[in-house]
Amino acid sequence: MTISGKAVLAGVMGWPVGHSRSPRLHGYWLNHYDIDGAYVPLAVRPEHLQAALRAMPKLGFRGCNLTVPHKEAAIPLLDRIDDAARHIGAVNTVIVEADGSLTGRNTDAPGFIANLRQGAPKLALDGATAMVIGAGGAARGVVAGLIEAGVVEIKLANRSVERSHALARAFEPYVVPVPWEERADRMDDIDLLVNTTSLGMTGEPPLDLPLDGLPRKAVVTDVVYAPLETDLLARARGRGNVVVDGLGMLLHQAVPGFAAWFGVEPEVTEGLRRHVIAV
Structure with a gap:
């Protein structure tokens, strides 16, 4: 995996976020598919969530995952929400669109x-x-x-x-x-x-x-x-x-976000499971 100045960026926002296995999960795919990109943990306090979301287009981020306690709080802060997220009442995946607007999805x-x-x-x-x-x-x-x-x-x-x-x-x-x-x-x-x-x-x-x-x-x-x-x-x-x-739910729910951010639809394999488990 190569990370250059043109690397595609994504991450996971939570507070705290150190427990998340998402960076390890997405990092495996980035390496496996040799993608010039990075997926990073973003420790964002609840009171800073709106500012952090709105900063993503300015910082070159293609989007992020949301974890506790941001999944419900993000809904009124985004430009559009898909039907699944609206029905479920929570967002776990944010996509930065080409015009800089933010779309919220739920892939659970x-x-x-x-x-x-x-x-x-x-x-x-x-x-x-x-x-x-x-x-x-x-x-x-x-x-x-x-x-x-x-x-x-x-x-x-x-x-x-x-x-x-x-x-x-x-x-x-x-x-x-x-x-x-x-x-x-x-x-x-x-x-x-x-x-x-x-x-x-x-x-x-x-x-x-x-x-x-x-x-x-x-x-x-x-x-x-x-x-x-x-x-x-x-x-x-x-x-x-x-x-x-x-564990498989964590792995499978990550597929749509990775595909949207990095342009490759990844596979959930036994190798991925072993990698994420070995923390």
């Missing part, structure tokens, strides 16, 4: 579905029933992706009743709120179980979800990728369910 939904199809190729999503745990930003992306893939019913379990009902209203009639205390009893007919919360992540307690009623045919996936195998996935694997870790 296709990234989630691409990871699921790669990790569980025998799972038929068209006509399927799923249960989603959580009702935050990640859940909205997952729900949007499942509906687009043909899932006909999504049972949503979340501790906050208000948040689960708000998400259900946004995606009616596909989403059915399930009382938190009934979550384990409402899994007997599902084809897919998805954890979209941070429970199970390194430093967080495990997700409290008994799996006794989960069908053996159901696929279990987690948006958490640190650790790669959460307690939920380990328990599901132990009882014979097919499991899909969350």
Whole structure:
């Protein structure tokens, strides 16, 4: 990989941003495709987000990814938002257009579905029933992706009743709120179980979800990728369910942004997985 004075620039904005694996991910592709470019971490405080976004065209940036806490805050600061980002209520990819204007996209939904199809190729999503745990930003992306893939019913379990009902209203009639205390009893007919919360992540307690009623045919996936195998996935694997870790969602959601910024549509390969894991 060569970096010259004409290098194409992109990055990831967050606060903090040191934990992000996106620079390692995009750096692998830049090197693999021998692109004159760089992808850098951009530690941007919330109060500086607007100034940082508007500085990108002036600094020669083609765009950026957004991570916590900027995904929702960026929406009113951009010139246009695609339908997916508007529906989900969050932006994770910003494109600097030729005229210097800023377009916001959300690639979480296709990234989630691409990871699921790669990790569980025998799972038929068209006509399927799923249960989603959580009702935050990640859940909205997952729900949007499942509906687009043909899932006909999504049972949503979340501790906050208000948040689960708000998400259900946004995606009616596909989403059915399930009382938190009934979550384990409402899994007997599902084809897919998805954890979209941070429970199970390194430093967080495990997700409290008994799996006794989960069908053996159901696929279990987690948006958490640190650790790669959460307690939920380990328990599901132990009882014979097919499991899909969350790293692939990170990898697949990055593809559209890289293609827009650097002009090459990259592949998600086992070599890429190994590289991103080896931190």
